[in-house]
Amino acid sequence: MRFDQARWSDDESEGYEPLLSEKDATEATVDDSPLPDDLTRDSVELPELSEPELARHYTRLSEMNYGVESGPYPLGSCTMKYNPKFTEDVAALPDAAVHPDRSEGTVQGSLELLHGLQDYLARIGGMDAVTLQPPAGAAGEFTGILLAQAYHEANGEGSRHEVIVPESAHGTNFASAALGGYDVVSLPGGDDGRVDLDALEAALSEDTAALMLTNPNTLGLFERDIEQIAEMVHDVGGLLYYDGANLNALLGRARPGDMGFDIMHYNVHKTFATPHGGGGPGAGPVGVVSDLEPFLPTPRVRETEDDTYELFEPDETVGKVHGYQGNWLVLVKAYAYIARLGDPGLRDASAKAVLNANYLGEQIDYEVPYGPYHHEFVASAGDQDAADVAKRMLDYGVHPPTTKWPEIVPEALMTEPTEIENRETLDQLAAAFDAVASEDDDALDAAPERTAARRIDQTSAARNLRLSWQSIEE
């Protein structure tokens, strides 16, 4: 497959598409304001462009950007799958645009939708209750940490100060536990890439507040000993937290609640195909078993006896983790996606995601050291530098895998094709992997050549900080 990304360049010596400020900036003075001078600023200097100029600027920028609709995007653990168009349209319905301070009686439709989504997610996760408030996966993790803390404190066990996290876990797990004030105990993995039960035994104690686990883990491996792990954690009085980043692998095949997890978050932007928007918004609803329900963030939505919906404050609520109700528009899209797929579609999504990963993993020349894997696999670039492999893959029109992580695999290429690719695309993907695998260091070093920009100097970006157009002008 031949690939050339658009590259807009007005000035060969300077850069690519000029900054808005370089096109036309104007200063507006604030001299005739309805306020006294001492309460106002003097002026504002911003770009001043006509609508056609702006349309052209942002269209050019979009052409220098790669999305799921540009081509394969097998970025491991990020579940970059196709975002159906109609979900944008339903989120744009005029009735979805309401103010968060509206009285309950006047937003029955919004409350019904939230209630319906809570219910769907509870069923999918095997959980008893769900909050939709956390605006991202990491915010969901932090919410889970707050819930665990509140639960232990209510039981007179507030002295538990450790959260155990496997070394291969997402970095957010460590950061979320630390944000909650916990000491993070890093759990080394076993030889098979899964949790080492002896190491877990050694890590567990009466100080353990929770174990945060991803299942399948970041190597794509299912933690087969999950019931025993749950029992061990529960035996010392700890809680088991499920990181939902990889839930796409399990839809309709296994449920965290059935495995013994007490708390989980859902990344609706991954599993339920709401667009990632260049880095968000996402949404990170949290599900819990009934023992933890009284601690959920306020407000929650419930159905009343006369078929209306109301907000209420759980008895022992941890408070709030978002100013309002979370990322509402994302939640609308997630509801629409789940409703569109239903039972058969959700089950099929995970089946095809797992089939695709297995098929692709089988085709490529790079070694995949751990298995059997589910929706993603971690290949090793071997003697090649994984970061260079990624840059070269760009030239083949492929967004590369997540690289150099998890560290348990040398020069890791963490690959997640998702269910949306057909065999032909997977074969093209495999061909790109194999072409790069056969190339020498010079070819890799020179890459990328066909993207908007050539290899970018990361060191100079960090040493000589230029974080605004003002800093460039100086």
Place this chain on the structure above:
Amino acid sequence: MTGHHTAAGSPFAPHTPEETEAMLSAVGADDEADLFDIPDSVRFDGEFGIEARSERAVRRELRETLGENDDLTEFLGRGHYDHYVPSIVDHLSLRSEFLTSYTQYQPEITQGFLQALFEYQSMLVELTGLEIANCSMYDAATALGEAATLADRVRATSGHRVLVPELLREERRDVLENYVAGTDLVVETVPEDDGNVDLDALADRVDAETVMVYAENPTVRGTIEERLAEIGDLADANDALFVLGTDLVALGLLQRPADVDADVVVGDASLGLPTSYGMGMGLFATREEYVRQVPGRLVGASDDEAGRRAYTLTLQTREQHIRRERATSNICTNQAWVALRTAIHVASLGPSGLVDLAETCVTEARDLAEAVDAIDGVRAPVHDRHHFREFVAHTDQPAPAVAADLEAEGYAVHAVDDHELQFCVTDANAGSTDELVAALTEVAR
């Protein structure tokens, strides 16, 4: 029909039955179920009971469900504001290369989004006067929480007190409390003086143990703080960070945060998205000296191998995927696409458009307050201050009953307490103020 091949499966998985068979055979499996390495004891063989629907059916269902929301003209604010969003914002931001991408881990192939975020950061730098802006937090409340944890890091040795205005939106206070739950910070309030911070009380309360003083401009009651520089001085004299809460529209007119010595600016963007039941985007800007303590993502300019300017995420060694439990924040997925929308919205306004919009927020609020004040049984504004977008009115009748009556007439307003209502007016609802006043005249006597 948009069913593709898989009538009984995901409409977005493209496999034909023949293709599935061939791929299963290629991986040596008889059946899809064989690919799942899950012990029988935890396999799920049941049904969720979620019926699959056609696209048309889902769309109809959601139109009906959301149609249950009453069609009200909203005069609500208190941190979430409705400003008209130009069509160009939707059309450009919905281009799929933007919408369906993720964080720019590979900068060479994501220059477009990186440049848009760099431009967004630059706009915030211009509007705040501070040197550093990140490219989004979830919302104003979480940005405030992040500001407090930043204050804790840079002033860790000096104390543990965080001072916030008594008149702070309750939800913001609540989120802040949760963000500092894992630190030894304690949140305390400063009393109000006619809608603004009581400076004498602040002078009494701020001390060497204080690491952060938070103020808002405009306040939750819509008043404009008149003595921000003095608040900043009190914070500075006690070696505490001065954190200022505001929004992009207000920044177009009100005192520049840098000119009142703000150390951090947080708030809600309030441009780029319509009212979205509270979904928005958090602002975060600060001084250069704290750049390594900033939460969230930063886009920097660099050069590529061809010697041209190009953009990349930078200082990632602060972030969770590298520093794990020692990261400045746990944030990963943020609100980047909303930042893109906000940047397009600001760019489409231009400098004079932004100043005009901000001035409208002052004059419309002033005009509406005058008209409301002329109604028998109502007095406005309660606070003898300048106002931005919103103000509080006193009602002789019980305010909740007046608000309920207005609701029945098609207007949503906020009841502050027993005899106080709050009204918020922007460019979006300014055309309906006469009708609101007429309705209020009927129900308030």
